Amino acid sequence: MNLNNRILQVDGLTKTYGKDTTKTEALRGISFDVLEGEFLGIMGASGSGKTTLLNCIATMTRPTSGKVYLRGKDLSAFTNAQLAEYRGRDIGYLFQEFELLDNLTARENIVLPLSLHGITGRGAEDRIRQISAVLDISEVLDKFPSQMSGGQKQRVAAARALISDPDIVLADEPTGALDSRNSRLLMDKLSAINQEHKKTIMMVTHDANAASYCSRIFFIQDGRLFHELRRKTDSETQTDFYGRIVTVMAQLGGGSANVL
Numbered sequence: 001m002n003l004n005n006r007i008l009q010v011d012g013l014t015k016t017y018g019k020d021t022t023k024t025e026a027l028r029g030i031s032f033d034v035l036e037g038e039f040l041g042i043m044g045a046s047g048s049g050k051t052t053l054l055n056c057i058a059t060m061t062r063p064t065s066g067k068v069y070l071r072g073k074d075l076s077a078f079t080n081a082q083l084a085e086y087r088g089r090d091i092g093y094l095f096q097e098f099e100l101l102d103n104l105t106a107r108e109n110i111v112l113p114l115s116l117h118g119i120t121g122r123g124a125e126d127r128i129r130q131i132s133a134v135l136d137i138s139e140v141l142d143k144f145p146s147q148m149s150g151g152q153k154q155r156v157a158a159a160r161a162l163i164s165d166p167d168i169v170l171a172d173e174p175t176g177a178l179d180s181r182n183s184r185l186l187m188d189k190l191s192a193i194n195q196e197h198k199k200t201i202m203m204v205t206h207d208a209n210a211a212s213y214c215s216r217i218f219f220i221q222d223g224r225l226f227h228e229l230r231r232k233t234d235s236e237t238q239t240d241f242y243g244r245i246v247t248v249m250a251q252l253g254g255g256s257a258n259v260l
């Protein structure tokens with residue numbers, strides 16, 4: 001592994017919620033590296049710690065111990081100003097339930113991170129046009145969320161996550177609220193953004209189909225890394241990779257149907 005293009009380093013991350021009788025050890029020591037341009041999947045049963053892991057990386061949750069480094073810089077040592085810059089510019093976050101603001105149009109939702117984080121509007125219109133074309137949402141830019149389909153809302157949310165050209169996109173179950181057609185459409189777009197625009201993506205998912213678009217997948221069990229799968233570049237079809245994913249899902253706990 002060439003560590004020169006390591007974008008993110010997760011080192012011995014633990015997270016314990018509550019104490020005594022309410023204590024939950026959500027993460028029990030997780031370490032891995034993410035390389036630039038990877039499309040990394042995180043899978044595991046409900047409650048295994050996937051969202052906690054993503055939120056520690058997003059600095060929405062503070063780890064109990066361990067560190068996260070972005071390009072070698074320790075996030076826990078960031079000042080408030082550096083954290084704001086990190087959240088607003090270095091990462092983009094895509095939520096399962098879209099989290100668009102209902103009283104803003106698609107266009108206003110997409111530019112929100114730029115204004116919230118004081119990023120200047122230089123070229124914002126050009127950038128919206130480019131991203132909207134990639135995500136096929138040019139037609140809905142002046143619509144409000146209530147006037148869009150679920151698939152369109154999630155693609156608008158993806159545009160919002162990408163508008164500041166972040167180093168890494170963190171996605172938590174982005175297809176969780178979508179039907180299979182819209183899931184496939186979103187995954188095709190995310191895959192193109194990863195492959196053609198070289199954007200690093202880290203995605204939590206329960207969906208083996210969505211995971212089959214990834215280049216590498218971590219399986220988490222009870223707050224620990226259980227297994228890692230890597231798609232064989234060039235020599236493995238998405239269908240074959242899907243087959244291997246389903247096999248590991250079954251090993252994780254007695255059959256994919258009752259695990260994930």
Ligand SMILES: Nc1ncnc2c1ncn2[C@@H]1O[C@H](COP(=O)(O)OP(=O)(O)OP(=O)(O)O)[C@@H](O)[C@H]1O
Binds near residue numbers: 017026048050
């Ligand atoms: N804020 C919190 N306070 C207390 N316990 C929490 C909190 N957030 C998560 N947990 C607990 O930590 C564990 C891991 O939760 P987490 O949401 O990270 O799992 P997950 O793998 O993302 O689950 P799911 O697939 O159901 O979303 C669970 O047992 C959960 O109940």
